[in-house]
Amino acid sequence: xxxxxxxxxxxxxxxxxxIGIYAMIAKCNLMKKIIGMSIFQTAIIVFYVxxxxxxxxxxxxxxxxHGVAHEAVRVADYVNPLPHVxxxxxxxxxxxxxxxxxxxxxxxxxKYGSLEEDEILERQE
Amino acid sequence: xxxxxxxxxxxxxxxxxxxxxxxxxxxxxxxxxxxxTLLALAGSLAAAVGTLCRVANEGVIHYRVGGWPxxxxxEYVVDHLNALVLVVVAGVALVAAVASKRSVEExxxxxxxxxxxxxxxxxxxxxxxxxxxxAFNLYVLMEIAALTNYALIAMGGxxxxxxxxxxxxVGTIGACFYLLGVGHLYIMTGSLNMADIMTILPSLYGTNAxxxxxxxxxxxxxxxxxxxxLHGWLPNAYTYAPSATSSLVAPLMTKVxxxxxxxxxxxxxxxxxxxxxxxxxxLIVWLATAAIVGGSLFALSQKDFKRMLTFLIVAEVGYMVGxxxxxxxRGITGAILHIVNDAVMTLCLFLFSAIVVYKTKGxxxxxxxxxxxxxxxxxxxxxxxxxxxxxxxxxxxxxSKWYLILGGIDAGQWQFVVALLFSSLVNAVLFFRIFEIxxxxxxxxxxxxxAPVAIDEAPMSMLLPLAVVAVAIIMLGLYSGEIVTxxxxxxxxxxx
Amino acid sequence: MIWQFDLLILALGVxxxxxxxxxxDLLSAAIVFGAYSFLMCLLWTExxxxxxxxxxxxxxxxxxxxxxxxxxxxxxxxxxxxxxxRLLHKLVGLVTAACIGLLLLSxxxxxxxxxxxxxPASVYLSPFYITETIPQTAVPNIVTAVLADxxxxxxxxxxxxxxxxxxxxxxxxxxYGRRQRDYEPSPTGQDAAHQSSIVQTxxxxxVPFMQLFALYVVAHGHHSPGGGFQGGVxxxxxxxxxxxxxxxxxxxxxxxxRLAMLFAGLGVLxxxxxxxxxxxxGANFLDYSILHTILPATSPIMARSHGMLGVEIxxxxxxxAIMVIIYVNVASHGKSDRGL
Numbered sequence: 001x002x003x004x005x006x007x008x009x010x011x012x013x014x015x016x017x018x019i020g021i022y023a024m025i026a027k028c029n030l031m032k033k034i035i036g037m038s039i040f041q042t043a044i045i046v047f048y049v050x051x052x053x054x055x056x057x058x059x060x061x062x063x064x065x066h067g068v069a070h071e072a073v074r075v076a077d078y079v080n081p082l083p084h085v086x087x088x089x090x091x092x093x094x095x096x097x098x099x100x101x102x103x104x105x106x107x108x109x110x111k112y113g114s115l116e117e118d119e120i121l122e123r124q125e
Numbered sequence: 126x127x128x129x130x131x132x133x134x135x136x137x138x139x140x141x142x143x144x145x146x147x148x149x150x151x152x153x154x155x156x157x158x159x160x161x162t163l164l165a166l167a168g169s170l171a172a173a174v175g176t177l178c179r180v181a182n183e184g185v186i187h188y189r190v191g192g193w194p195x196x197x198x199x200e201y202v203v204d205h206l207n208a209l210v211l212v213v214v215a216g217v218a219l220v221a222a223v224a225s226k227r228s229v230e231e232x233x234x235x236x237x238x239x240x241x242x243x244x245x246x247x248x249x250x251x252x253x254x255x256x257x258x259x260a261f262n263l264y265v266l267m268e269i270a271a272l273t274n275y276a277l278i279a280m281g282g283x284x285x286x287x288x289x290x291x292x293x294x295v296g297t298i299g300a301c302f303y304l305l306g307v308g309h310l311y312i313m314t315g316s317l318n319m320a321d322i323m324t325i326l327p328s329l330y331g332t333n334a335x336x337x338x339x340x341x342x343x344x345x346x347x348x349x350x351x352x353x354x355l356h357g358w359l360p361n362a363y364t365y366a367p368s369a370t371s372s373l374v375a376p377l378m379t380k381v382x383x384x385x386x387x388x389x390x391x392x393x394x395x396x397x398x399x400x401x402x403x404x405x406x407x408l409i410v411w412l413a414t415a416a417i418v419g420g421s422l423f424a425l426s427q428k429d430f431k432r433m434l435t436f437l438i439v440a441e442v443g444y445m446v447g448x449x450x451x452x453x454x455r456g457i458t459g460a461i462l463h464i465v466n467d468a469v470m471t472l473c474l475f476l477f478s479a480i481v482v483y484k485t486k487g488x489x490x491x492x493x494x495x496x497x498x499x500x501x502x503x504x505x506x507x508x509x510x511x512x513x514x515x516x517x518x519x520x521x522x523x524x525s526k527w528y529l530i531l532g533g534i535d536a537g538q539w540q541f542v543v544a545l546l547f548s549s550l551v552n553a554v555l556f557f558r559i560f561e562i563x564x565x566x567x568x569x570x571x572x573x574x575x576a577p578v579a580i581d582e583a584p585m586s587m588l589l590p591l592a593v594v595a596v597a598i599i600m601l602g603l604y605s606g607e608i609v610t611x612x613x614x615x616x617x618x619x620x621x
Numbered sequence: 622m623i624w625q626f627d628l629l630i631l632a633l634g635v636x637x638x639x640x641x642x643x644x645x646d647l648l649s650a651a652i653v654f655g656a657y658s659f660l661m662c663l664l665w666t667e668x669x670x671x672x673x674x675x676x677x678x679x680x681x682x683x684x685x686x687x688x689x690x691x692x693x694x695x696x697x698x699x700x701x702x703x704x705x706x707r708l709l710h711k712l713v714g715l716v717t718a719a720c721i722g723l724l725l726l727s728x729x730x731x732x733x734x735x736x737x738x739x740x741p742a743s744v745y746l747s748p749f750y751i752t753e754t755i756p757q758t759a760v761p762n763i764v765t766a767v768l769a770d771x772x773x774x775x776x777x778x779x780x781x782x783x784x785x786x787x788x789x790x791x792x793x794x795x796x797y798g799r800r801q802r803d804y805e806p807s808p809t810g811q812d813a814a815h816q817s818s819i820v821q822t823x824x825x826x827x828v829p830f831m832q833l834f835a836l837y838v839v840a841h842g843h844h845s846p847g848g849g850f851q852g853g854v855x856x857x858x859x860x861x862x863x864x865x866x867x868x869x870x871x872x873x874x875x876x877x878x879r880l881a882m883l884f885a886g887l888g889v890l891x892x893x894x895x896x897x898x899x900x901x902x903g904a905n906f907l908d909y910s911i912l913h914t915i916l917p918a919t920s921p922i923m924a925r926s927h928g929m930l931g932v933e934i935x936x937x938x939x940x941x942a943i944m945v946i947i948y949v950n951v952a953s954h955g956k957s958d959r960g961l
Contacts, residue, residue: 007729007735008624008730009730009735010732011729012631012634013691013725014726016635016638017725018722018923019642020638021298021717021718022642022714022715024294024298024714024886025710025717026711026713026714026715027329027642028553028700028701029647029716031647031696032642032650035650036642037297038681039641040297040301040655041297042661042677042681044301044305044308045304045661047308049665051740052742053668054736054881055734057738060751060763061763061846062751062754062755062761062762071949072930073751076880077672078763079752080742080743080747081747081763082750082848083311084764085764085767085772085775087670088764088768089261089265089775091677092782092783092940094680095680095684095783095786096268096782097268097293097297098626098688099786099787099789099790100272100793101290101293102951103279103947104289104293106691106951107286111283114697115697116639119701120287131900131906134905134906138893138896138900142890142897145784145886145887145889148788148888149886149890152879152882190774190906190907191769191771191773191905191907191908192904193770196746197749199774239791239792243788246785262774262775262778265779265782269781272789273785273789275789276788276792278787280663280791282794282935309728312732312740312742313731313741314741315741315744315745315746332731333728333731334729335731337724337728416745504922558826
């Protein structure tokens with residue numbers, strides 16, 4: 001139980017990542033590949049956000065922090081903000097990639113009338 | 126007004142700011158795009174050359190972006206290795222931009238603005254990847270370069286679309302592996318600054334997590350550089366890409382990825398770790414050998430000229446990866462020198478292929494018939510690039526190959542030496558076959574005695590860059606000794 | 622942190638992920654994927670990553686799902702059943718996934734215990750950010766301070782990534798510049814007749830509040846979760862809502878594509894321009910503290926705070942414009958005529 005509690009987040013992220021990779025390689029439908037890609041990217045976010053978590057700490061916004069007169073900030077009170085910043089970037093990159101991938105998939109559909117990889121390859125010959 | 130202190134950041138910021146201006150100006154009048162692009166890239170090249178001179182005189186330069194000290198803020202580190210790569214990237218991008226004018230006007234006249242904005246942003250991404258000293262910043266720049274690259278390839282339409290889609294999927298896996306590797310380093314060390322990670326890492330050398338981080342980062346770089354057997358995406362993507370795109374991405378994308386592999390090996394994980402703790406040195410040199418032999422053989426079996434070139438890229442990636450993993454001083458020197466030389470050689474070949482496509486509307490080997498008579502100057506410049514690929518002195522290709530062979534002998538990895546010689550032989554066969562086609566066979570004339578073919582050179586905007594590159598190949602060859610003593614020998618990690 | 626709750630969400634998340642890749646109907650797959658994103662965003666809130674959760678709610682569960690739906694609408698909804706199996710692909714997929722999974726699992730053994738306050742990540746860099754944010758930048762939201770100042774350079778490129786994405790979609794799908802793309806009134810004057818009036822009325826009531834909230838999110842990012850990205854996405858979503866409930870042309874009357882592209886470029890220019898201004902004033906790139914020399918009545922500390930607000934506004938411009946551009950092009954297959 002201790003072991004489970006200590007690491008379950010990491011195990012789940014690995015599971016999500018495997019689902020994503022499998023979909024990207026094995027699925028024939030381009031949209032499914034794109035969904036797999038998005039799952040893959042969120043798995044990484046789960047991983048990073050898990051790094052940032054801290055027991056007994058709250059969200060990284062300093063209470064009564066405005067102005068000069070504030071008490072000394074205790075580090076143990078706030079979760080690690082750095083992974084959050086990194087993952088904001090990763091989410092944005094994810095939506096960018098999604099947009100481009102969808103655009104390419106739609107152009108492919110317009111050109112070959114299909115979203116199935118094998119049919120497209122057949123029609124290219 | 127702006128002090129030399131600021132040069133490192135200007136290398137990246139000049140093209141970045143210009144890209145948005147190009148987009149805004151271009152939407153008013155398309156004619157602004159081309160000169161603005163040249164201006165932006167020339168500015169970046171000037172800053173890169175200024176930085177190179179500073180590095181040669183003063184040694185490693187550190188630049189704190191936002192004024193925050195590392196490891197809290199993002200730091201730019203320019204040392205002898207990346208100063209050189211920066212100049213190569215900025216220079217190649219400028220030459221490719223000069224040559225792109227006619228191809229772009231011909232291939233997508235309605236999307237000139239978008240093309241040049243993406244072109245400049247791709248260069249920004251590559252420069253940023255090269256200059257940064259922060260492991261996460263590298264990922265962001267990698268994604269800029271990747272997204273622009275997908276779009277620039279997909280603009281080729283038709284078969285380029287599927288090639289580009291595959292590239293999106295594979296490229297995302299590569300970038301995510303790199304990001305995941307950085308995450309593993311971060312969870313174990315708590316830092317994102319490359320130099321900082323390297324100082325913390327020795328106490329963690331034995332752990333599985335660092336091993337996994339190393340594997341993931343290297344896998345990410347290998348996917349991005351199309352290292353055998355992860356090269357599947359490259360041939361289609363580069364063959365069907367528009368000419369103007371392939372003259373930029375073919376010389377640079379793989380080379381910058383090789384640079385990143387070298388940076389990860391020596392500036393993040395540390396030479397001690399990759400060569401003594403990881404037991405994979407021999408295995409990777411074998412893989413590189415397979416890449417060289419496989420790439421050469423595939424190139425030999427192609428009827429499509431551009432496709433043949435893409436397989437040569439796969440072989441050349443094998444040269445550089447193998448050289449870096451030989452773990453000898455001369456091997457690593459050869460690998461770094463080859464990054465520079467191969468970028469210029471590949472540029473020469475792809476500029477030529479852009480001319481072929483522009484003139485003959487195709488890139489089959491048969492399109493080259495009678496080229497020597499029709500375009501003597503163009504073919505001469507191409508011949509210089511081809512001789513350099515074969516490795517004929519005094520062209521640049523000879524010297525880096527020489528270092529790689531010596532490195533292979535030092536390391537006792539004879540199979541790598543044999544593969545290098547084999548690849549030279551194959552290149553000789555390939556290019557002399559092309560010379561034969563271009564020299565002897567009359568251009569699409571099967572009716573007895575042919576009329577003399579009129580000289581029909583490529584337009585000046587394409588011929589001039591090609592000529593400059595051909596001269597550069599010879600100059601790089603003549604000055605390779607100076608390049609090695611001034612820069613590369615400082616870039617090879619000590620104690621190998 | 623309640624681990625039972627965590628585990629439940631994670632388990633549901635895995636289920637949704639599995640469902641979205643195995644469903645034969647792409648429309649359902651897209652919806653289930655939206656649910657998956659929403660579960661992830663709950664999970665991150667629960668771990669204290671409120672800014673990430675906010676962004677995921679706006680981006681992942683919000684506009685991404687809309688993009689998916691729009692793309693599915695214009696292509697095939699059904700996944701073709703495979704008569705002859707793709708055995709090789711499935712095998713390669715399974716083996717790769719298993720290898721990567723084992724590799725990653727083997728690393729987890731060395732990780733510090735989850736949420737351990739003494740893990741390297743929590744004791745090395747993060748104390749600096751937590752204690753120094755207020756004295757150095759006067760911004761209570763540490764994530765905003767790190768995002769826009771300490772690591773502001775990353776964020777500038779992140780905004781560029783968004784810009785690139787929009788431009789890429791235009792370059793691939795768009796016929797932009799080929800002919801006049803701006804709105805032309807339709808001859809019948811009945812563009813929006815096919816839509817439900819309930820939806821339209823609700824939309825009309827809703828949109829002003831959405832936009833007001835978006836502006837609040839941008840402006841209040843220093844003190845609460847939010848900032849340029851989240852605000853920008855919400856602003857963009859308000860336009861997308863108009864486009865869905867009325868018609869693409871009704872939306873384009875308010876925000877033409879040419880104008881949106883100008884906004885997108887302008888946003889990143891604001892960001893990089895503020896950075897370059899610092900450089901011109903003699904400090905390093907993006908060192909906002911130097912701005913106190915030109916801003917009236919500020920100290921270097923407050924100048925950082927103001928600099929951050931400036932770049933967040935730039936980010937909001939770009940993100941809003943690009944979200945609209947991507948939607949317009951995906952929803953109309955690059956023709957930007959009628960939409961869904």
